[in-house]
Every structure is written in C-alpha cells, then in structure tokens.
Amino acid sequence: MENDARPLSIDGLTVAYGARKVLDGLELHIGRGEIFGLLGPNAAGKTTLIRTICGRLKPADGLVRVSGQTGRDRLRHIGLAPQEIALYPHLTVQENLEVFGRLSGISRSALSERVEWASAASQVTERLGERVSLLSGGWKRRVNIAAAILHLPSLLILDEPTAGVDLAARNHLHEVITNLSLEGMGVLLATHDLDQAEGICSRVGLLQAGKLALQGVPRQLISDAFADRKEVIIELRRAPPAAHIDLLEAAGFARQDGVTSWVMLSGNEAPQLERLAQALVRSGLELKEIRLREPGLNSLFLRVIRDKAPAQ
C-alpha cells in the first residue's frame, strides 16, 4: 500500500541465521486499535520477528514500516514491553518511569505529564511511590507496560505479558491492553496462551514455517474450521498401556496434556457419549470422565501443527 501509515506493515520479510531462514516472506499488517495475537510453538520465530521489527536484526529481504516510517525512523513509534521485566528494582515506580521517559527523549517539561498519563493508562498510579523490587509480578508487568508507552508509540509490542502472573492480575493486564488499543494503539501480543488470544485479540496469526499460516478473527477461524462439530474429551484414571494407545489413536483420539487426557473431534452428528464411554470401558480403558467441549483456538492450532508436522 502506498503511504501505509498503519501502526505496523510488514511485507515479504525474510530473516535468516546463517543459511537457516526463520522468517520466509512473512506478511503482517496491524491497524490502529487492533490487538494482533502472534502465536506459534516454541522456536517458531516470534522473538526473531519482534527483534527484527525493533531493528535489532537485519532482514535478508522485505520491508518493515511502523506508522509509515522505515529504517531507524520507525523505532521512535515502537513501545516494547519485553518478556523479562526490564526495570530498576531499587528505584520506585515513579523514578523508573522518569528514567525511561528521559531515555526515550521526553523533555523535562513534558515528563511529569507523561508519567502521570502512562501510570494512569497502566493502572499503576497508586503504586508510584513504591520500590519495584517490592511489587508482585502482575504489578511489575503493568509498570513494564507503563515504561513502554511513555513516548506515545503507535505500535505497542508485548512479549508474553502475562507469563507467570495469577488470574486476577492477568485480567487486570487484559483491561490495560484493551484500553490502550481503544486509544488507537496497534498492539502486537506474542503469547503461548491461546485462551488469552481468543479472549482479547481482534485478530490472531499462527507463525509456522516462517509465515503466518492462519490469520483472522479468532471466532471466525474457529467456526470456519469446525462449523458445529464438538470435541469429545476423555480423562483416564491412569496412563494407558501401548495397546490401548493404539486403540485410542485408531478411534481418532489424540493426546491433550500428558497421557491421561485425550481429545477427538466429533463428526457432524451429535456424538453418543454414553455409547462411546461403554465401548471404551469394554475395551479395558479406565475411564474417569467423558465430556463435550466447544473447539477453540487451541484445537485449531494443534490440528494445523499436527497436519504439517513431518511424519515420525
């Protein structure tokens, strides 16, 4: 697009470490007010993509534009809240924000107003006077975001913003992120948490083989893939022996977590849970529970990853 002023516009991005291409012709566009969920298994290249957007890796090919700017000019439009908390633990929240504000080039006269705005937007105002080392993980993550937005970026990049925080703190962070998007920021949210992505992202993409394999609105992607089909979940009392694993796999079940939880996508007909449970018990499986679940992003991405994985 000519004069593309969207918060993020990436065309044909290829990044390699030596001969190994990690990103291969990737396309990604994030509009104002959009929260884009960057998903992908370990080593898919999420960090590589973030480092390239932030100018820390040089692409072999392609163009990254942030608010229409390329090269180093784009960097001042980016706010990055890295996965590792990047704050001075012995300084107070206010002192941290002042230091980061000065480092990002905010003038002394504008600094206190910006600190006030960023701390209100990240909901940390009540903790401004506290030392960062005394804050819980959830509060630190919010201060991390406040530090990233002081210079009013158009693109906010969040790398696993809720890693290691409890549910209440996670919901609070979601509120902060959603409010920032409502102010017009484009948000790139890298996460392993598919429930989180489904809950707050306007669009998501699965990074696989150097490209965004699936991109779209979460609910739409799920209904396109599954229509009205449901997932049958079974929980076993103990790990099944090899013969039973073969039997489960032959019936269409795949492992969920560990070896006692299995999932199967139903056909278009409503599944007969009772009959299925009886058949499993007759074949010797120690069934603890059987239930239905609506498929979600988890189910979709597991399916894509499995389908594309090389045969063992």
Ligand SMILES: Nc1ncnc2c1ncn2[C@@H]1O[C@H](COP(=O)(O)OP(=O)(O)OP(=O)(O)O)[C@@H](O)[C@H]1O
């Ligand atoms: N500096 C480097 N030199 C060589 N290879 C690298 C380098 N950094 C990353 N890689 C490789 O590139 C691939 C992508 O790594 P990257 O860290 O971008 O993935 P990721 O999706 O962020 O993973 P995770 O979810 O585990 O953080 C991996 O196979 C990794 O081993």
